[in-house]
Amino acid sequence: MVDGKSDGKHGLNGRLRRRLPLRLAVQINLEAALRAIAGNPLRAGLTVLGVVIGVASVIMLIAFGRGAQREITAQIEMLGTNVAVIVPGKTRGESGFNPTIGLGVNNLTDADLDVLRRCEGVASVAPVMLLGVPIWRGDRNPKIVLPLGTTPDFRQVRRLRVHHGRFLEVADGGHAVCVLGSGIAKDLWPDENPVGQTLLVDQRPYQVVGVVEQRAVSGSFFGGQELDAIVYLPIETCRKQMKTRQFHRIFVEVDARQPPGRVVERMRQTLLHQHGGKDDFTILRSQDMLEMFYKIFNLLATLLLGISSISLVVGGIGIMNIMLVSITERTREIGIRKTVGARRVDIFLQFLTEAVLLSVFGGVLGIGVAFAGCEVARRLTPLTPLIDLAAIATAVGVCVAVGIIFGVLPAMKAARKDPIEAIRYE
Secondary structure (H helix, E strand, C coil): CCCCHHHCCCCHHHHHCCCCCHHHHHHHHHHHHHHHHHHCHHHHHHHCHHHHHHHHHHHHHHHHHHHHHHHHHHHHHCCCCCEEEEEECCCEECCEECCCCCCCCCCCCHHHHHHHHCCCCEEEEEEEEECCCCEEECCECCCCCEEEEECCHHHHHHCCCEEEECCCCHHHCCCCEEEECHHHHHHHCCCCCCCCCEEEECCEEEEEEEEECCCCCCCCCCCCCCCCCEEEEEHHHHHHHHCCCCCCEEEEEECCCCCHHHHHHHHHHHHHHHCCCCCCEEEECHHHHHHHHHHHHHHHHHHHHHHHHHHHHHHHHHHHHHHHHHHHHCHHHHHHHHHCCCCHHHHHHHHHHHHHHHHHHHHHHHHHHHHHHHHHHHHHCCCCCCCCHHHHHHHHHHHHHHHHHHHHHHHHHHHCCCHHHHHHCC
16 A cells, blocks of 8 residues: 555645645655755765766767768768679578678689670679788888779779879789779878889889779768778789689679669679579679678677676666665655655655666766767777767666666665654664
8 A cells, every 4th residue: 555544534644645746746856866866976976887887888889880880881872773793602591691701712713704794784894802911101001901903994893083193904914003092092191192102012012003082981980981991903913922813702883774683683694604503602782782781780789789788787786776775874764754744655756766867867977978988989080970869869768767677676665664663763
């Protein structure tokens, strides 16, 4: 029962126990909660520390994820609907998405390039050899770099424009020359034209013959340089240096006057015939790449959010613990309030309000820490986190939920105290 039966309906306690207007009851509970928190600010601050850390980490993870998602989506969409990428292996295995695509033995060959060039509806074909080798200019190396071997056709497929010098030419095959993305050029030669200069690719000197015009999305996830962080090398030179004939991707430009889907299917049938009917490759368009990215991103985001949410649970346990201590310290106060007419529900709501208020304070501080952390990351790193209203609203909602979940037990304990025993408590 909420009220004791022995008080009667017409006595003093009965009159005092009449339900207060909701607005007044909320005001009284908030004032009592604020007085209790202000009475011991150090303890309150330490109590909400777990909530602060949890909320800040959750918001920052969401912000970094949203920033990455926005920019990578924009960059994939920049490929256009008339560009397809052929990769070895299958993006989907028997159990779903295959994260090992492109790893291990490569089954793409020069014969595949030849048959694709002859395929109806194909405008340009460019092989790509990915190189995991260091790039140096003296004692400096670029922050972000993707060296790759390719052919002059890559310029046509990706619609690249040359800012200084020239792009790769057929005559460059076997020669140690390279073309830089604008990001690499600015990074290694911030105040001069790098054309004619030399850099080291895996300890071998290459002469810079051109710089590609900037193409990156403004303010992108890696600092606006992903598409400009490429060092273009003649694929024949790379093959000789790496002592291999393999390459890892084939970029194909589809004739814009023909339906892309029909041409892609024609390409698939051509490659199937070339591979003896073995379906051991995947043709990706921009929407396929986005689907792959979103699946990986959502999996990682769920995992990281689950880990960071542990801090919120720890913070909630801290709130519950300190509320139990506070109730013990304020047992006499509870007894006096009940004696002068406070109902069980009034005591329950008083302490529940205090728990929720502690959690919300922690959430507000956590949001402030998250904004500060994102701003520091934006200034000192190439990351561009994106905080939106949905993330803030989610954080506030989670804080209220934490306060309610972990405040119910202490509030029930306070509400159930016997007023006579409580008022005698020393």
